Every structure is written in C-alpha cells, then in structure tokens.
Amino acid sequence: MNKRAFWIAACAMAALVVTGCGKKDEPVAAAVEPVPVVAKAIVIGLDDNFPPMGFRDEKNELVGFDIDLAKEAGKRLGVEVTFKPIDWSAKESELNGNRIDVLWNGLTITEERKTNILFTKPYLENRQIVVVTDKSAITNKAQLAGAVVGVQDGSSAVDAVQKDEATAKSIKELKKFGDNVTALMDLSAGRLDAVVVDEVVGRYYTGKKPGEYRVLEENFGTEDYGVGVRKGDTELAAKLDKALDDMRADGAAATISTKWFGKDIIKP
Numbered sequence: 001m002n003k004r005a006f007w008i009a010a011c012a013m014a015a016l017v018v019t020g021c022g023k024k025d026e027p028v029a030a031a032v033e034p035v036p037v038v039a040k041a042i043v044i045g046l047d048d049n050f051p052p053m054g055f056r057d058e059k060n061e062l063v064g065f066d067i068d069l070a071k072e073a074g075k076r077l078g079v080e081v082t083f084k085p086i087d088w089s090a091k092e093s094e095l096n097g098n099r100i101d102v103l104w105n106g107l108t109i110t111e112e113r114k115t116n117i118l119f120t121k122p123y124l125e126n127r128q129i130v131v132v133t134d135k136s137a138i139t140n141k142a143q144l145a146g147a148v149v150g151v152q153d154g155s156s157a158v159d160a161v162q163k164d165e166a167t168a169k170s171i172k173e174l175k176k177f178g179d180n181v182t183a184l185m186d187l188s189a190g191r192l193d194a195v196v197v198d199e200v201v202g203r204y205y206t207g208k209k210p211g212e213y214r215v216l217e218e219n220f221g222t223e224d225y226g227v228g229v230r231k232g233d234t235e236l237a238a239k240l241d242k243a244l245d246d247m248r249a250d251g252a253a254a255t256i257s258t259k260w261f262g263k264d265i266i267k268p
Contacts, residue, residue: 045100089154103228108156122224145170147193150183160220
C-alpha cells in the first residue's frame with residue numbers, strides 16, 4: 001500500500017470511530033452528584049436545663065416548647081433532628097466550631113450576637129423579669145440596691161442588667177449560674193435576694209410553686225427569640241423561616257404554644 005492509500009484508509013477508520021462514539025454536538029458530561037443545600041441531619045445545641053424551652057423530664061428525656069418546634073420544623077424540612085446539650089456560655093464557639101448546626105433554645109436576638117450568628121425571624125417575644133421570694137421586701141428595681149442578684153451565665157439577662165446602669169451599679173453582686181433552675185433554688189435557700197430570668201422560664205418555674213415566689217411589675221426590657229445558624233448557612237436559615245411561617249399559618253405553632261403555655265404566644 002502506497003502512502004496516499006494508507007492515509008486515506010487511516011482517516012476512514014478514524015471517522016468510523018468518532019461516528020460510533022455518538023453525536024459530536026452532544027458531548028457526554030461527567031456525572032456530578034448534587035450537593036444538598038441542607039444536610040439530611042442537623043444537630044441542635046441547647047441548654048438541657050431551661051424549662052419550658054428545653055429540659056429533661058422524669059424519664060431523663062429531652063422535652064420542651066423549643067424541642068417540639070424544632071422537631072416539627074425538621075419534619076417539614078425532611079431532615080433528622082438531634083439535640084446536643086452544650087455549655088450555653090460557649091454556644092457561639094460550639095456553633096462556629098461545627099460541633100452543632102443550630103442554636104434553638106430561647107436564644108435572644110441581640111446586635112452583638114448578630115456579628116457571629118445568623119438569626120431567623122423572631123418567633124417569640126420575651127422579657128427579662130425579676131423574681132424574688134414571696135416574703136421579700138423588694139417591690140421594685142430601685143430596691144435591688146445592695147442586693148445579690150442571680151443570672152444565668154451567658155444569657156441575655158446578664159446584658160439586660162448591665163444595660164440598666166443605675167441598677168447595675170447599685171447591686172452588691174451579680175452572681176452567675178450555669179442554669180436558671182439552680183439560681184432559683186439558691187433564691188429559695190436565701191443565698192440570693194433576686195433572680196433576673198427569661199419570663200417564659202420564670203413564669204413556668206414559679207407557677208409550679210405557688211406562694212413561694214413573686215414577680216416584680218418592673219422588668220429589664222423586652223426581647224425577641226430566634227433560631228441561630230452559622231453566618232454562611234443562609235439557605236438553612238431561609239428554610240427554617242419558611243417552616244416556621246408555615247407552622248404559624250396552619251396552626252401547628254399555636255398548638256405547640258398552647259401545650260406549654262396555655263395560650264398562643266407565637267410572634268406573628
């Protein structure tokens with residue numbers, strides 16, 4: 001075979017190979033596995049001694065208002081929800097260290113926290129109330145002068161008291177506790193003169209012990225609760241917002257609220 005015949009035959013074979021591989025204007029793309037925007041499971045960090053938002057019942061099972069809300073939201077997102085008790089004073093480190101995915105446990109939205117946490121829209125309004133024993137002579141914030149006042153470490157109660165400069169300066173000591181329940185127990189034992197606590201927690205706990213505690217008319221301000229995620233998890237925050245909106249619309253949130261508070265206190 002001369003050179004001309006050889007090259008003609010080679011080109012013909014190459015054309016057959018290319019034709020056999022499919023249409024040249026429809027290249028076959030490599031299969032790419034889609035990456036889910038929201039994981040199939042999310043870990044929620046919480047303080048497990050924060051009734052009625054999240055706490056352990058007599059069977060040592062996690063229950064509470066926020067627990068029920070989070071479970072219902074998880075169903076609507078199609079994800080498995082697990083709960084991880086954390087040191088609440090280190091909540092931002094737990095979140096941004098990827099040891100949890102969500103903070104959902106009576107988390108107050110503050111400008112300071114917004115620098116490290118991405119919040120959903122508020123779902124509940126709360127106040128920082130002052131609880132004293134029923135026999136206490138204290139009837140207003142001015143009478144906290146010289147008092148030992150208990151708060152939960154890392155909670156918004158700390159900020160609320162400190163923002164009220166006149167009261168904060170007059171207090172003898174702002175004593176910090178790992179949880180509100182322990183602080184209220186110390187109040188009953190006479191080791192504290194008052195406790196500043198989230199209203200949802202204070203009302204729930206004091207309501208179980210009628211005649212033992214009294215809530216002052218004055219408080220340390222109103223605040224909103226939101227669900228917190230990492231700053232970059234915008235898609236997860238949006239999906240949680242939609243789930244909460246749907247729960248408001250179809251009455252699921254109101255049902256959960258009534259179960260724990262006796263009425264619908266969900267923020268519209």
